[in-house]
Amino acid sequence: MNPPSAVHQLRPASLRAAKETSADIPPYMQEVYYWAYVSPRNVELLDRPIVPRVLLFLNDRRLIRGLLEEISAGQSVLLSSHVYGNLCPYLADRVGPEGTFHVCDVTPIQVAHAQRKLAGRPWAKAWREDAATAGEGHYDVVASFFLMHEIPDGKKRQVLDNLLDRIAPGGKAVLIDYHKPHWAHPVRPILSLVCRLLEPFARSVWDHELSAFASSPNDFTWTKTTLFGGVYQKVVVTRR
Numbered sequence: 001m002n003p004p005s006a007v008h009q010l011r012p013a014s015l016r017a018a019k020e021t022s023a024d025i026p027p028y029m030q031e032v033y034y035w036a037y038v039s040p041r042n043v044e045l046l047d048r049p050i051v052p053r054v055l056l057f058l059n060d061r062r063l064i065r066g067l068l069e070e071i072s073a074g075q076s077v078l079l080s081s082h083v084y085g086n087l088c089p090y091l092a093d094r095v096g097p098e099g100t101f102h103v104c105d106v107t108p109i110q111v112a113h114a115q116r117k118l119a120g121r122p123w124a125k126a127w128r129e130d131a132a133t134a135g136e137g138h139y140d141v142v143a144s145f146f147l148m149h150e151i152p153d154g155k156k157r158q159v160l161d162n163l164l165d166r167i168a169p170g171g172k173a174v175l176i177d178y179h180k181p182h183w184a185h186p187v188r189p190i191l192s193l194v195c196r197l198l199e200p201f202a203r204s205v206w207d208h209e210l211s212a213f214a215s216s217p218n219d220f221t222w223t224k225t226t227l228f229g230g231v232y233q234k235v236v237v238t239r240r
């Protein structure tokens with residue numbers, strides 16, 4: 001399952017500056033996603049609810065609802081990375097002060113944004129850590145919201161294995177991400193182009209079930225639902 005190679009050759013003009021300022025960020029964050037998640041000017045511009053709204057073809061609320069409905073007040077929740085817009089405060093408010101909400105992100109500026117959004121909620125905490133190791137102990141719900149398609153395939157396996165390890169007894173993981181659209185879906189050509197130009201690691205979540213990235217998929221039950229003509233998927237994973 002090698003990621004398509006074309007986009008590995010992308011070298012944003014800002015790469016040199018990124019390398020100078022972001023020594024601990026994984027190479028793919030510097031080389032592929034600097035403009036989207038590392039550049040301070042762009043992050044300031046992009047971190048607002050309209051961005052996921054547009055990028056997700058107005059399906060953001062539906063997808064967020066799909067995650068929130070898996071979570072109850074008082075539970076412990078881990079989110080594998082920061083997400084632009086209001087997902088972090090929504091999740092923190094869903095578990096409420098009787099619960100705990102943790103979010104990790106590998107990019108310092110993204111952690112700063114998450115911390116700002118979670119201010120005033122002592123049960124919620126954001127820190128810098130790779131999703132391949134993120135978390136403290138076990139959680140009732142471990143969530144990934146559009147992270148899997150953004151990371152190289154080898155990293156997908158490390159991240160998914162860690163997230164599955166974090167599921168508390170009786171708990172679950174909820175993975176929300178892209179999925180292969182129906183062949184006649186009008187947004188399919190747009191997303192194909194986006195994958196080719198900007199998202200080199202995304203095609204593999206079209207071509208493989210998310211369970212294919214787990215080292216021990218048979219230890220878990222995988223329940224998938226798709227939305228918006230197959231463009232998106234929600235996979236709920238429980239331990240067998």
Ligand SMILES: C[S@@+](CC[C@H](N)C(=O)[O-])C[C@H]1O[C@@H](n2cnc3c(N)ncnc32)[C@H](O)[C@@H]1O
Pocket residue numbers: 029037051052080081082083084104105106107110129130131132145146147150151155
């Ligand atoms: C969740 S994904 C994409 C979400 C969606 N496109 C949005 O609207 O924000 C983007 C985040 O993943 C983070 N990220 C990328 N690789 C990561 C990793 N290995 N561990 C933790 N966070 C990671 C990036 O720093 C970025 O904040």
